[in-house]
Amino acid sequence: MSLVLVANRAPIRPTPDGWAPSLGGLASALLPVLEDRGGAWVAMREPDEDTPLTQTYPPDAPAFTVRRVPLDAPEYQAFYQGMANRVLWPLAHYLVEHVEPDRTFREAYRAVNRRFAHAALDVAREAGETAPTFWVQDYHMMLVPETLRAGMPDARIGFFWHVPWPASEVFRILPSARDLLRGMLGSDLIGFHTEGYAENFRESARDLLGAEIDGETVVLDGRRCRAESHPIGIDVARFEGLALAPDAAALADELRHDFGGVQIVLGVDRLDYTKGLLLRMEAYERFLERYPERHGEVTFVQIATPSRTGVPAYDRLKRDMDEAAGRINGQFARGAWTPLHYRYQSFDQPELAAFYQAADVAFVTPLRDGMNLVAHEFAAVSGARADAGGRPGALVLSELTGAADYLDGALLVNPYDADGLARSLADALDLPEPDRRARLARTQAAVRDLDVHAWARRFLESLDEG
Ligand code: GDG
Numbered sequence: 001m002s003l004v005l006v007a008n009r010a011p012i013r014p015t016p017d018g019w020a021p022s023l024g025g026l027a028s029a030l031l032p033v034l035e036d037r038g039g040a041w042v043a044m045r046e047p048d049e050d051t052p053l054t055q056t057y058p059p060d061a062p063a064f065t066v067r068r069v070p071l072d073a074p075e076y077q078a079f080y081q082g083m084a085n086r087v088l089w090p091l092a093h094y095l096v097e098h099v100e101p102d103r104t105f106r107e108a109y110r111a112v113n114r115r116f117a118h119a120a121l122d123v124a125r126e127a128g129e130t131a132p133t134f135w136v137q138d139y140h141m142m143l144v145p146e147t148l149r150a151g152m153p154d155a156r157i158g159f160f161w162h163v164p165w166p167a168s169e170v171f172r173i174l175p176s177a178r179d180l181l182r183g184m185l186g187s188d189l190i191g192f193h194t195e196g197y198a199e200n201f202r203e204s205a206r207d208l209l210g211a212e213i214d215g216e217t218v219v220l221d222g223r224r225c226r227a228e229s230h231p232i233g234i235d236v237a238r239f240e241g242l243a244l245a246p247d248a249a250a251l252a253d254e255l256r257h258d259f260g261g262v263q264i265v266l267g268v269d270r271l272d273y274t275k276g277l278l279l280r281m282e283a284y285e286r287f288l289e290r291y292p293e294r295h296g297e298v299t300f301v302q303i304a305t306p307s308r309t310g311v312p313a314y315d316r317l318k319r320d321m322d323e324a325a326g327r328i329n330g331q332f333a334r335g336a337w338t339p340l341h342y343r344y345q346s347f348d349q350p351e352l353a354a355f356y357q358a359a360d361v362a363f364v365t366p367l368r369d370g371m372n373l374v375a376h377e378f379a380a381v382s383g384a385r386a387d388a389g390g391r392p393g394a395l396v397l398s399e400l401t402g403a404a405d406y407l408d409g410a411l412l413v414n415p416y417d418a419d420g421l422a423r424s425l426a427d428a429l430d431l432p433e434p435d436r437r438a439r440l441a442r443t444q445a446a447v448r449d450l451d452v453h454a455w456a457r458r459f460l461e462s463l464d465e466g
Pocket residue numbers: 023024025162163232268269270303305345346347348349352369370371372373374375377
């Protein structure tokens with residue numbers, strides 16, 4: 001039976017020489033599944049985008065269809081920049097002060113979700129399917145399952161939620177909380193990164209809708225929907241391959257040289273207030289104040305990839321980060337030593353892998369994060385390098401990430417505790433090599449176990465069985 005994926009972003013992007021897979025874990029995990037099973041991927045077309053509404057892929061041996069739902073500028077603003085990015089995103093991450101409930105956002109979200117669901121139903125019908133498998137992705141699409149269920153009662157409907165599910169008392173802040181829950185409960189199976197998030201979801205359904213909970217299953221109006229933990233991972237082979245590519249070690253050496261040959265602490269994040277970037281900068285300042293003997297021996301490289309520009313909170317964060325970076329270098333730089341290298345730009349994956357490889361410590365301190373794949377990528381690259389005789393890196397990881405539940409061997413920290421972060425950073429830099437190696441090997445084993453291809457297989461198997 002074929003598979004119809006519904007996700008905000010399309011799995012392929014136009015390039016100067018045709019089409020290429022989109023970057024990111026989701027496309028790399030799900031493209032092979034779609035190529036194998038056949039079916040379709042339904043995604044948004046942004047207002048300024050010039051892509052076909054329907055195309056088959058790959059062009060030379062079509063295996064599946066990409067169907068785009070075109071959004072005009074006001075819809076994009078209210079549905080995507082508004083409801084998704086200014087309401088659901090901060091709420092899921094417990095950052096309630098950023099939540100801006102707004103009726104126009106809510107209405108646009110409902111209308112756009114309906115269009116996504118109808119596009120998915122159309123594409124299935126055109127293929128002659130009456131009971132396909134739908135797999136809906138993330139917080140942009142909460143109302144899609146309900147409409148799919150009404151249109152095709154016999155379909156199998158899966159949903160994956162990529163961010164944290166907050167405590168029921170936090171989720172209920174939303175005026176549309178009950179509608180959103182009902183929308184999701186059109187699914188047969190909803191996957192979360194951790195058992196904690198799945199439990200919060202079940203509690204929300206019980207508290208707000210009066211649903212019954214039977215083990216992992218939510219029962220509402222006689223319909224059953226399972227909420228399970230299905231932790232996502234990365235394309236491990238791809239990152240290990242990047243680490244071991246012929247010029248990878250030379251590229252990493254070059255970076256180390258460019259940064260002055262000192263110990264490197266690395267942060268890689270989308271520029272997003274959930275990632276704890278400002279507190280991380282403060283903690284690094286604290287570290288420099290507390291350990292003057294380390295001046296000249298360490299540098300902090302923070303890569304912040306531009307994200308959601310035009311949303312006021314993100315534009316504000318950009319200014320605050322510029323200010324913090326200026327302050328740190330202004331106060332602490334001496335002679336040829338630069339304590340902080342702040343890069344507001346994106347890099348291609350081989351470059352990113354070179355940064356992972358060059359780093360002594362990855363400093364991953366989100367305030368909340370559904371999983372956090374940067375931690376996985378760092379461990380995969382640094383681990384592959386260490387296995388090939390290179391230096392192992394250490395991972396400092398926020399305990400408020402999904403990854404902290406799984407990545408054994410990481411040094412766990414509270415991202416709100418600047419003193420604790422400063423101390424952990426010093427500990428990580430001082431970890432004796434055998435200890436680093438042993439810890440990294442444990443983390444690497446966990447990362448391999450969560451490989452994104454296994455994630456997709458396990459989820460779809462569970463959906464098929466239920
Ligand atoms: C959401 C959830 C969950 C970053 N800068 C560059 C670049 N990246 C890539 C990283 C990594 C990805 O972006 C970031 O993934 P994360 O998991 O860390 O965070 P979100 O983007 O917030 O993802 C999260 C995830 O969904 C999956 O379910 O883990 O909790 O919030 O892959 O490598 N990639 C390239 N250049 C960059 O400059 N090429």
